[in-house]
Amino acid sequence: MKFAVKALSSGKARAGVVHLGSCPSSIETPCLLLSTRKGLPIFISPDLLSSLPSPDSNLLQFSPLHLEGASSTLVSSGREVSKRCVNIGQEARWGDTTPNFDSSEGPSPKTISSIGGLHQMVGLHEYGFAAVARDSIQCLPECGSTNKTGASFETPCGRRLIKPVEYMEMITSMKPNLWATLADEVPAWANNKRNKTSVDRTVKWLDECIARSPLLLKLVGRGGQNRVRVNPIGFRVVRAGGAVFGSIVGGSNIEERKRCAQEVAVRNVSGYWIGGFGLGESMEERPSLLNAVTDNLPKDWPRMICGLGLPEEVLQGVAAGVDLFDSAYIYHLTIGGFALTFPLDRTEKIDYNYQLSDQGSDRTKINLRATVYRKDATPIVEDCCCYTCQNHTKAYINHLLNVHEMLAQILLEIHNTHHYLGFFRSIREAIKEGCFEQFQKKFVQSRREHLAADVVSV
């Protein structure tokens, strides 16, 4: 992985390029990582995925935990599933979860290795994969059950405790382009003591993950192999298992955020993963927390974040100097039957005299379940060039939602992803033109005015 910052705007917002070995061309940042389930987008099959703009859509995020399960039955290290449930005192919980739990869920790490890793397994050879345990959809950190041995997550198969050694076994077999180290994420309401513990653990696990990361390449100095990069601190080691992103946590405590960032910054990593956001903190306190992190990180490595979804939240992240974002927001919109419609052209004057009778819309998105779209023979966004808008009408999607047909989600995920990629393109343009701050202000303000107008009209 290579990364370079190309432009700065408003002090911290930055536009850059990231190049991954498997992707044929560089991807510009700030950018969106597409959410996946078991390595493929949730509804967009690989042949449809290629209809999205490339290389913007070539970065995918996945959780190794999605493919976990087989390892627990095949590895004979006492990590037997039933034992684990008893250990964490969750018997009552297991009772009503999926009966498939004891049968193996996915291929074993050995099988994934023999297939050739994740890229090969999901047939997306020219895409970049970023592995992060938390996916903000199905795999959520469960800090109450996390202990010193490993991090706990709520997953569709129940609660799972993942130890660094297990996590690294998955990373080794899946061979993602980049991966975040295991983190102990806590919600915003965690107390200081718990916060401090989470920072200590996350840093300790970082060292453990790096120590266990696969096939250390030999240390190479300046001018060595092109995969190996040098930073001012010393030699960088890139491992066969992909670029390491050091995880940063600290909850809603500025001091802990700072401490964690400083600890991670001195370690041998190729980028940073900022965790612990989207877990209950308020919009108001977020900028200072984000800044506490990014102010303490070296400028020339990429920063990835999890849990910032809404356009306003993404803008907050960009303003603090974050480069890579996850797209759980797209998933939630799609499942709810929503389609993004906000204007993408930055010069376009946002129409404040939008019809007030326009139900099912909050001016950034529309709810296609609303009856107003029953006979609407126009595409979601008139000049949108995504597959959905080029081929289908709002009336058709409204019908698909009414009759619970899967094609509705396929079409919505395509449109929403396409639209959000466009939003990120606008952000990059604004940064390159040095007017990100105005862009952010204008966007936030127009949304606020629309919402206010709606309240008044009601």
Add this chain to the structure above:
Amino acid sequence: MALRFEVLGRFNRARAAQLTLPHFACQTPLFMPVGTQGTIKGLTTDQLEEIGCQIILGNTYHLALRPTSELIDELGGLHKFMNWPRALLTDSGGFQMVSCITNLYVAGIFYTQWHFAYIFQVSLLHLADITEKGVTFQSPVDGKPMLLTPEESIQIQNRIGADIIMALDDVVRTTITGPRIEEAMYRTLRWVDRCIAAHKRPHEQNLFGIVQGGLDPVLRDICVRGLVDRNLPGYAIGGLAGGEDKDSFWRVVAQCTAALPEDKPRYVMGVGYPLDIVVCSALGADMYDCVYPTRTARFGTALVPEGVLKLKHNAMVNDTRPIDPTCACMVCKNYTRAYIHCLVTKDAMGSQLLSYHNLYYMLQLSRNLHSSIVEGRFPECYIIPDSNLCASRNSNVVRFLWQFPKGDVPEWVCNAMDVAGIDISSCCSS
């Protein structure tokens, strides 16, 4: 009449033809995937074109309930509504009313993620009551009694605008016996006249009549003659695939195909197992439809030349082979059984990928049937399991009876093939 039917090749009773419909020129024998509610579950129309789908079947009953035929009409017809440039066929709506309750309920148990609300509605549907006037049933939407007459069925289908529309028939279970079968057959004939009279777009839509008569050759014969006299654009063989034994099934098909005109398409309704399609094609049928490939995909089963492959099975968990190594579809080119195993019945993508493969398989089977009949090598490639012969001509042939160990081909297949004039004695035990 709004179709042209040209036979391009024959092998005894089997025939390959070009069926030119208002929206598409199709090659027969052909399989029609079922797109009940204006979509084939989990596939886009582009993907369907990509895998070579020629006709999609829409269910009048479902479309009339939601989004309603008036709305489809207002938005320019079903082709435009679902953005499908190729051909469409709609059924009459009668069959669904009678059979919906059990069928969908069974399908729904495993597929609650997408059908939860729907199953509840449908399971409330009371048994339909059939009188001379039409089919009375309880509306699944508001519970009111509703009457579907032949005139109304055609009116609805005229609004939906499919290339082929079906006459309303009086459907009875093939497993029952007695005077009800006879009554249903005569009523079907009376209703077909009402359908013809009600049909407002004969130059854009083809009305097919349906042969009824249960398993009784005499009744079937009366019905076929009655329909042939009415000179319809095409004919369907109905009332099959409802639990009758296979030997009765193929005999009815054989009788009807022998009696139906050579220059009109013949459609066997509800038939969809690959083996049934091969046998019916050998007997001279041209068109088939079934929910089987897509439904079984959602249950986690893949269609393969050897039969079926249950991807849910634990044996797949570390199997790094493709579903079918001889298949050229997007799924088989890219994915292992191990990966599909971890998706099926859990993730939407599992249904999507397996439906894609299964439909590709059925459509490839149709294409292979067509070309093998045209090229005069139908029995070699489909019936006689001779690998060298097949491999030398076409590396991707469907080796049909391979799923049965030598000498173990079901008796009904042997009997049917005998009637079709294809010698498979080497595979039959007797």
